[in-house]
Amino acid sequence: MNKYLLLALSLFTLLFFSCKKQENLPRKATGKINTISVIIDDQLWNGEVGDRIRNKFASPVIGLPQEEPLFTINQYPAKLMEGFMTDNRTIIVVKKENKTAFEIKKNQYAEPQNVFHISGKTITEILDIIEKNTPKIIKIIKETEIAESQRIHSKSLIQTVLIKNKFQITLNIPTGYSYAFQSKNFIWLKKEIISGNTNLLIYQVPITAIKKDADAIMNIIKMRDSIGNLFIRGTELDTQMITEEGYSPYFSETKINDINAFETKGTWELKNDFMSGPFVNYAIVDEAHNRILVLEGFCYSPSKEKRDLMHELESIIKSIVILK
Structure with missing residues (x-):
C-alpha cells in the first residue's frame, strides 16, 4: 500500500510542478501586423x-499611391x-488620473509586446x-512589427544560395517567392498573389554611383530607371x-544593421502603360565591397490595399546580412 501511495505522490508532484512551469511561461502575443x-x-x-x-497613428503611409493608415x-x-x-x-x-506620466513596459502581459502607458x-x-x-x-x-514578420517568414524560407554567391549576403525570403530573372549583377524575385504580385530586386552598382549630397535622390531615380529600362518591361x-x-x-x-543606406519610397509606373504601384528602395553603402548594394x-495590386504588402518586402530587405 505504501508503495502505491508513494507512486501517487510522485505523480502528483510531477504534474503540479509541470503545471506551475507552464503558468510561468509568458503568453504569446497575438494580433495582425x-x-x-x-x-x-x-x-x-x-x-x-x-x-x-488618430492623427498621429493613423496618418497616411508615406509612398503609397492611395491613402492607407x-x-x-x-x-x-x-x-x-x-x-x-x-x-x-x-x-x-x-x-x-492624478498623475502625469509616460511609461513603456516590455512584455507586460505577453511576448513580444510593447505597452505604452500615458496618463x-x-x-x-x-x-x-x-x-x-x-x-x-x-x-x-x-521595429517590433518588422521583427514579428521576420519571425513568421523564418518558418519557411526559399533557397538563397544563388543570392549568397552572387552578392555575398544572406537574406531570409519566405516561401512563395521564385526567381523571375537573373543576370551578372542583378536578381529579380516575384511572388504571385490573388490581386497581382510582389517583387524583390537585388543588384549592385559602383560605390561612386550615389554621392551623399543634394543630388543623391536624382542619382537614385536615374539608377532605378536605368534598371527598369534594362530588365523590367x-x-x-x-x-x-x-x-x-x-x-x-x-x-x-538611414541604417540597416548599422550600415549606412539611402531609403527612397515612391511610386513606379510602366511608361506608356496603365500599370503602377509603390516601391521602397534601399541603397546600402557597402564600403567593405566597394559598392552600392x-x-x-x-x-x-490595383484592387488591394498595399501597406502590408510593402511591409512584408521591407521586413525581407531588413533581414540582410552582408558577409565579410
Missing part, C-alpha cells in the same frame, strides 16, 4: 485626445483591459505627452518601369 489596441474611455476617445491619437487602430474602454485584450502585441493605455491630470497634459513621445512610440512599434514596346514623374519620392538617410521591393 501593424495593428494597435488603444485602451481609452469613450469620453476621451470621442474628444480631442482621440483625434490626436500607418497603423490599424482598435479602441477599447478601460474596463475591457483584461483577458484576450492583454495578449495584443501593441497596446496604448491612455488615462486621465495626465488634464487633457492638455495628455496631449503634450502624446505629442512629445509619438516618434519614439512609432519607431518601437515599427511590359508586354508592349517602350513600356519599361520608371519612377513616376508626377510625385517626388520620399528620401532619407541595392535592394528594392515593389508591388502591383
Whole structure:
C-alpha cells in the first residue's frame, strides 16, 4: 500500500510542478501586423485626445499611391483591459488620473509586446505627452512589427544560395517567392498573389554611383530607371518601369544593421502603360565591397490595399546580412 501511495505522490508532484512551469511561461502575443489596441474611455476617445491619437497613428503611409493608415487602430474602454485584450502585441493605455506620466513596459502581459502607458491630470497634459513621445512610440512599434514578420517568414524560407554567391549576403525570403530573372549583377524575385504580385530586386552598382549630397535622390531615380529600362518591361514596346514623374519620392538617410543606406519610397509606373504601384528602395553603402548594394521591393495590386504588402518586402530587405 505504501508503495502505491508513494507512486501517487510522485505523480502528483510531477504534474503540479509541470503545471506551475507552464503558468510561468509568458503568453504569446497575438494580433495582425501593424495593428494597435488603444485602451481609452469613450469620453476621451470621442474628444480631442482621440483625434490626436488618430492623427498621429493613423496618418497616411508615406509612398503609397492611395491613402492607407500607418497603423490599424482598435479602441477599447478601460474596463475591457483584461483577458484576450492583454495578449495584443501593441497596446496604448491612455488615462486621465492624478498623475502625469509616460511609461513603456516590455512584455507586460505577453511576448513580444510593447505597452505604452500615458496618463495626465488634464487633457492638455495628455496631449503634450502624446505629442512629445509619438516618434519614439512609432519607431518601437515599427521595429517590433518588422521583427514579428521576420519571425513568421523564418518558418519557411526559399533557397538563397544563388543570392549568397552572387552578392555575398544572406537574406531570409519566405516561401512563395521564385526567381523571375537573373543576370551578372542583378536578381529579380516575384511572388504571385490573388490581386497581382510582389517583387524583390537585388543588384549592385559602383560605390561612386550615389554621392551623399543634394543630388543623391536624382542619382537614385536615374539608377532605378536605368534598371527598369534594362530588365523590367511590359508586354508592349517602350513600356519599361520608371519612377513616376508626377510625385517626388520620399528620401532619407538611414541604417540597416548599422550600415549606412539611402531609403527612397515612391511610386513606379510602366511608361506608356496603365500599370503602377509603390516601391521602397534601399541603397546600402557597402564600403567593405566597394559598392552600392541595392535592394528594392515593389508591388502591383490595383484592387488591394498595399501597406502590408510593402511591409512584408521591407521586413525581407531588413533581414540582410552582408558577409565579410
